[in-house]
Amino acid sequence: MPRPAVIETLRACSRARIGAAVLITAGYREAGPEGRALEDDVLQVARACGIRLVGPNCMGIMNMADDVRLQASFSASLPATGPIAFASQSGAVGEAMLALLHERGLGLSMFVSLGNKADVSSNDLLAE
Numbered sequence: 435m436p437r438p439a440v441i442e443t444l445r446a447c448s449r450a451r452i453g454a455a456v457l458i459t460a461g462y463r464e465a466g467p468e469g470r471a472l473e474d475d476v477l478q479v480a481r482a483c484g485i486r487l488v489g490p491n492c493m494g495i496m497n498m499a500d501d502v503r504l505q506a507s508f509s510a511s512l513p514a515t516g517p518i519a520f521a522s523q524s525g526a527v528g529e530a531m532l533a534l535l536h537e538r539g540l541g542l543s544m545f546v547s548l549g550n551k552a553d554v555s556s557n558d559l560l561a562e
């Protein structure tokens with residue numbers, strides 16, 4: 435989504451009682467001081483709304499469990515279901531791993547691209 439729409443979209447999610455969001459939008463902390471300030475604003479709104487936030491600047495998430503089959507990323511690769519869970523800050527590394535898993539016929543249980551880790555971090559994922 436375009437960066438100017440993010441904060442109002444988070445507020446709309448809150449009104450709909452949505453408790454988590456994946457923000458693939460770029461142009462935040464990785465873009466310099468102005469982007470960092472915008473990311474801080476997004477995080478403040480997400481926390482005020484009670485929304486956990488993956489990203490921004492990430493490539494999305496996957497849950498490959500047979501009873502879920504969620505592909506909420508812009509990855510070109512879709513691995514089979516399997517026992518491997520993988521998290522990556524880098525979208526490029528994440529896409530390379532997903533392509534390798536697919537190419538080798540290895541299964542994936544979950545995938546998370548964390549991007550800037552404004553809210554949800556690797557530690558949060560390990561705690562679950």
